[in-house]
Amino acid sequence: MLTVHNLKAFYGDFQALFGIDFEVSHNEVVAVIGANGAGKSTFLRTVCGLLKAPRDAVRFEDEPIGGLAPGLIVRRGIAMVPEGRRLFSSLSVEENLLMGAYARRPGPWSLASVYKLFPILEQKRLVPSPTLSGGQQQMVAIGRALMSNPKLLICDEISLGLAPIVVKEIYDALPAICADGMTVIVVEQDVGVAQRVSSRLYCLQEGRVSLTGRSAELTRDQVSKAYFGV
Amino acid sequence: MTSAPQVSYSISRATHASRAGGAVAIALILLLATFPFWADSGWMRDFDEMACYLMFAMMWNLLAGYGGMVSIGQQAYLGLGGYGLLVMGNLWGFNPFFAVPVAALFAMLVALPVSRVAFRLQGGYFAIGTWVIAEVFRLSFANWSEVGGGSGTSLIALQGIPKATRQAATFWFSLVGAVASVALVYWFLRSRQGLAMLAIRDSEVASESQGVNVRATKLGVYLVAAFGAGLAGALYFLGNLRISPDAAFSVNWTAFTIFIVMIGGIGTIEGPIVGVVLFYLLNRFFSDYGTWYLVGLGLLAIVVTIKFPRGLWGYVAHRYDLHFFPVQRRLLLHEPPTK
Amino acid sequence: MLSWIDTLLQGVLLGGLYALFAMGQALIFGVMRLTNTAHGDFIILAAFAGFSLALSTGMTAAAAPWVAMALLLPIAFAAGYGLQRFVLNDTLGRDPLPSLVVTFGLAIVIQNVLQEVYSADPRSIESGGFDTASIALSNGLAVGTLPLLIFCIAVAMAVGMQWLFDRTPIGRAFRAVSDDKDAAELMGLDHRHVYALATGIAFLLVAVAGTLYGMKTTVAPTDGPALLLFAFEAVIIGGMGSFYGTLVGGIVLGVTQAIGFRFDPGWGIWFGHIVFLTMLVFRPSGLFAKTR
Numbered sequence: 066m067l068t069v070h071n072l073k074a075f076y077g078d079f080q081a082l083f084g085i086d087f088e089v090s091h092n093e094v095v096a097v098i099g100a101n102g103a104g105k106s107t108f109l110r111t112v113c114g115l116l117k118a119p120r121d122a123v124r125f126e127d128e129p130i131g132g133l134a135p136g137l138i139v140r141r142g143i144a145m146v147p148e149g150r151r152l153f154s155s156l157s158v159e160e161n162l163l164m165g166a167y168a169r170r171p172g173p174w175s176l177a178s179v180y181k182l183f184p185i186l187e188q189k190r191l192v193p194s195p196t197l198s199g200g201q202q203q204m205v206a207i208g209r210a211l212m213s214n215p216k217l218l219i220c221d222e223i224s225l226g227l228a229p230i231v232v233k234e235i236y237d238a239l240p241a242i243c244a245d246g247m248t249v250i251v252v253e254q255d256v257g258v259a260q261r262v263s264s265r266l267y268c269l270q271e272g273r274v275s276l277t278g279r280s281a282e283l284t285r286d287q288v289s290k291a292y293f294g295v
Numbered sequence: 296m297t298s299a300p301q302v303s304y305s306i307s308r309a310t311h312a313s314r315a316g317g318a319v320a321i322a323l324i325l326l327l328a329t330f331p332f333w334a335d336s337g338w339m340r341d342f343d344e345m346a347c348y349l350m351f352a353m354m355w356n357l358l359a360g361y362g363g364m365v366s367i368g369q370q371a372y373l374g375l376g377g378y379g380l381l382v383m384g385n386l387w388g389f390n391p392f393f394a395v396p397v398a399a400l401f402a403m404l405v406a407l408p409v410s411r412v413a414f415r416l417q418g419g420y421f422a423i424g425t426w427v428i429a430e431v432f433r434l435s436f437a438n439w440s441e442v443g444g445g446s447g448t449s450l451i452a453l454q455g456i457p458k459a460t461r462q463a464a465t466f467w468f469s470l471v472g473a474v475a476s477v478a479l480v481y482w483f484l485r486s487r488q489g490l491a492m493l494a495i496r497d498s499e500v501a502s503e504s505q506g507v508n509v510r511a512t513k514l515g516v517y518l519v520a521a522f523g524a525g526l527a528g529a530l531y532f533l534g535n536l537r538i539s540p541d542a543a544f545s546v547n548w549t550a551f552t553i554f555i556v557m558i559g560g561i562g563t564i565e566g567p568i569v570g571v572v573l574f575y576l577l578n579r580f581f582s583d584y585g586t587w588y589l590v591g592l593g594l595l596a597i598v599v600t601i602k603f604p605r606g607l608w609g610y611v612a613h614r615y616d617l618h619f620f621p622v623q624r625r626l627l628l629h630e631p632p633t634k
Numbered sequence: 635m636l637s638w639i640d641t642l643l644q645g646v647l648l649g650g651l652y653a654l655f656a657m658g659q660a661l662i663f664g665v666m667r668l669t670n671t672a673h674g675d676f677i678i679l680a681a682f683a684g685f686s687l688a689l690s691t692g693m694t695a696a697a698a699p700w701v702a703m704a705l706l707l708p709i710a711f712a713a714g715y716g717l718q719r720f721v722l723n724d725t726l727g728r729d730p731l732p733s734l735v736v737t738f739g740l741a742i743v744i745q746n747v748l749q750e751v752y753s754a755d756p757r758s759i760e761s762g763g764f765d766t767a768s769i770a771l772s773n774g775l776a777v778g779t780l781p782l783l784i785f786c787i788a789v790a791m792a793v794g795m796q797w798l799f800d801r802t803p804i805g806r807a808f809r810a811v812s813d814d815k816d817a818a819e820l821m822g823l824d825h826r827h828v829y830a831l832a833t834g835i836a837f838l839l840v841a842v843a844g845t846l847y848g849m850k851t852t853v854a855p856t857d858g859p860a861l862l863l864f865a866f867e868a869v870i871i872g873g874m875g876s877f878y879g880t881l882v883g884g885i886v887l888g889v890t891q892a893i894g895f896r897f898d899p900g901w902g903i904w905f906g907h908i909v910f911l912t913m914l915v916f917r918p919s920g921l922f923a924k925t926r
Contacts, residue, residue, distance in 0.1 A: 113820065139822040151817035153810045163803075164810050168822025213822070365731050367671070367738075412911050415918040418730040419669025423866045424914070427907055430863065434904040546859065550742060557735055586746040593742035600735045601724055 066091050066248050067217055072122045074111050081107040083272045094239065094249045096263035096280065098256055100292060103269040105252045106148055109221055113145045114138040139168045144215035148222045150206040152194040159190040161205050165212030172214025173245050179208040182238055200231035211242065218242065219250045224258055236262050256288055270294045316619035327470055331463035339466045340534060345575050346469035347531040350476040351548060352555045352567035354523035357480050360562035362516040363496040367549050368425025371432045372402040372521040374543035376528030378436055381538055384452030391452045392464060395529040402525025403518050410517050426546065433544035447539025450532060465534045472530050476523050481564055481620050483519065492516055554596050560606030564620035569608040640775055641892050647777065649888025650785030653881045654843040655861050656868035657791050658836035660880045665808045665832040666726060668733050672741035673865060675858030679744050680706060680844025682752055682853065685759050695762035703845040707838055714837025719830040741858060748855035756852035765849055784846050791839060792881040808832055867910040873920025882921055
């Protein structure tokens with residue numbers, strides 16, 4: 066569904082990605098792991114259009130999307146749950162979700178189905194978003210991304226700043242999200258979580274892919290080596 | 296682990312241009328100093344006026360371009376300098392020439408309590424807030440009959456002095472003021488406080504974490520700018536001999552200064568100098584066109600800000616790496632002696 | 635005693651006018667943190683445009699201003715949208731300087747073009763006696779019909795704008811873009827378009843304010859800066875982020891000035907400035923601050 070070929074990315078003169086090859090197929094859950102500064106967020110930003118990429122380097126459903134504006138990419142069916150949640154602080158829970166529907170495409174996700182996935186949000190729908198707990202805010206962020214009915218959902222470091230039990234609660238919702246054919250890319254620093262929820266995984270290290278394979282088959286040792294580059 | 300190689304370094308500031316430029320500048324200043332002996336009094340008056348704009352622009356540039364505080368109310372201190380001179384000269388019988396630096400000092404002292412109010416605001420609202428403060432001063436002086444109220448009054452304290460002497464003295468004072476303001480800004484930027492200010496401009500949070508006292512540095516810059524503006528005001532009305540609230544506290548001072556600094560090049564020392572020269576030339580040739588001239592200035596300011604944000608000088612300096620007033624420090628690494 | 639009530643009343647009505655001036659500025663600053671130093675000049679421009687339009691419609695003096703205002707609205711929206719989209723959007727960023735300088739340049743251009751076209755003489759929009767009509771209240775008090783109408787329109791604006799912000803999709807978009815522009819882009823918002831819409835709507839408010847102002851009093855090309863300061867003070871006193879706050883801020887300013895005028899005409903505006911500065915020292919976030 067999404068293929069990335071030889072992707073290089075720069076912040077001014079500084080090169081952050083040195084030729085990434087990546088692919089994810091329909092209804093797969095693929096994880097991208099790596100230490101801070103490995104290039105995970107940069108990779109996501111290029112896929113979502115927040116960072117310039119060469120036209121053909123990123124292809125979605127066989128169409129080149131490199132360099133397109135984020136708004137256009139959302140309309141094609143890629144939605145991102147951004148790192149740090151990035152909820153709209155002066156909007157309530159429901160209003161945040163409605164913002165996600167700004168560029169909505171036809172599909173099963175709506176306020177009703179999001180509330181079914183995360184019932185606590187329906188209870189708090191009129192509450193200003195900054196007053197929610199970290200885990201609840203993460204649910205809103207995921208729900209907001211779902212509201213546009215994407216074909217590909219990208220989750221950037223969902224576990225950041227959350228207690229393990231909350232992380233588990235959120236990732237428990239993943240199968241329900243994938244049930245209708247959703248494809249998911251999960252970016253994580255927590256290797257254990259990443260291996261558990263994904264079928265394949267990529268490890269980035271200093272802007273390059275240092276390891277890739279089926280999550281269930283990779284050993285702890287292989288992953289550590291690739292993660293730290295030792 | 297091998298030990299780190301010994302590297303010796305020095306910090307250099309001078310550039311070839313600055314050495315050459317320094318010589319030219321000194322020659323120019325000496326030439327200007329001889330003006331009262333042979334130049335037309337119209338030229339001298341023109342120079343006086345442009346020197347005041349230069350001082351005001353230097354200070355505004357210091358505040359906005361280096362300090363990151365964009366103010367539309369600096370004319371408050373210019374007016375305070377002018378009226379300080381008037382009060383000391385007319386009402387208290389001081390020698391007006393002596394009163395000039397004192398008036399500037401007075402403006403600076405007023406800036407201290409004013410800063411407590413103004414610093415409550417940030418960014419664009421700081422700009423307009425300072426304008427409101429300037430208006431308060433304008434209205435206050437307009438209602439003070441002792442200094443002529445709304446229509447203003449003349450500086451009678453200079454009446455006893457022969458015209459040639461007065462003009463010469465005013466001219467020299469303006470020359471000294473202009474040179475001093477440039478020198479002051481140059482010195483300040485090369486100092487530790489100057490480096491701190493540049494750091495604050497780039498990131499307040501980061502510089503605070505490095506131990507920079509943000510509040511004190513910003514206040515220091517604001518006070519220095521007020522002093523310079525007061526000096527410009529006192530000198531201007533010393534030469535003009537007539538003051539009124541509308542002239543002293545007019546926002547046009549800031550409007551023209553913004554033009555001068557943006558077109559000359561903000562954030563550089565050479566910029567306002569280039570800007571003042573350009574402004575003088577434009578004035579000479581086009582001010583007869585009245586409102587259309589002003590429309591032209593406004594449009595030019597808009598275009599320059601959007602298309603050439605570094606201004607004329609900034610563009611040249613960036614393109615050709617030319618710095619007459621080098622403020623940046625460059626690290627020069629010396630080759631370690633071979634064993 | 636009665637004259638004090640009269641002063642208070644006049645002050646409140648004046649405050650309505652100031653709130654009218656301030657609404658557009660509150661909107662623009664709230665959405666994109668842009669300080670438009672030409673705001674007052676745009677109001678004056680609208681007043682002069684209303685003046686010319688009213689003359690050209692050839693209608694009776696009683697109807698002409700309202701027709702002029704209606705004609706002005708779409709022009710104002712287009713002008714605001716275009717200005718933001720093609721000029722001001724480029725000036726936005728972390729540094730407040732470019733937007734300040736560009737709008738300052740615009741102010742100078744507007745003032746001088748108006749001066750060229752209309753000369754420095756003050757003009758007024760004829761309204762067939764509407765501007766002098768008044769409604770008598772009890773006890774010898776009277777309120778001018780036009781000031782009363784202006785006040786009511788100001789209230790309606792505040793209610794309308796707050797409703798727009800709180801209950802409509804476009805209002806949500808405004809708030810989202812002002813909270814986090816990049817996250818809004820991820821939702822498919824084009825911030826350049828949203829900003830331009832905001833300025834377009836703000837200019838609608840400016841058009842209404844300008845035409846009413848032109849009916850109420852004579853306007854001169856250089857009147858703009860004073861209106862900018864009043865609008866600014868109303869927004870700050872009321873507190874940023876709330877249109878009701880802006881309404882109240884305007885009223886506070888109007889009443890303050892009216893009291894000041896009572897003591898001495900020369901000190902009226904001065905007193906308003908002083909109260910504003912005092913507010914800034916003791917309650918910088920304003921009376922009803924809502925924004926972060």
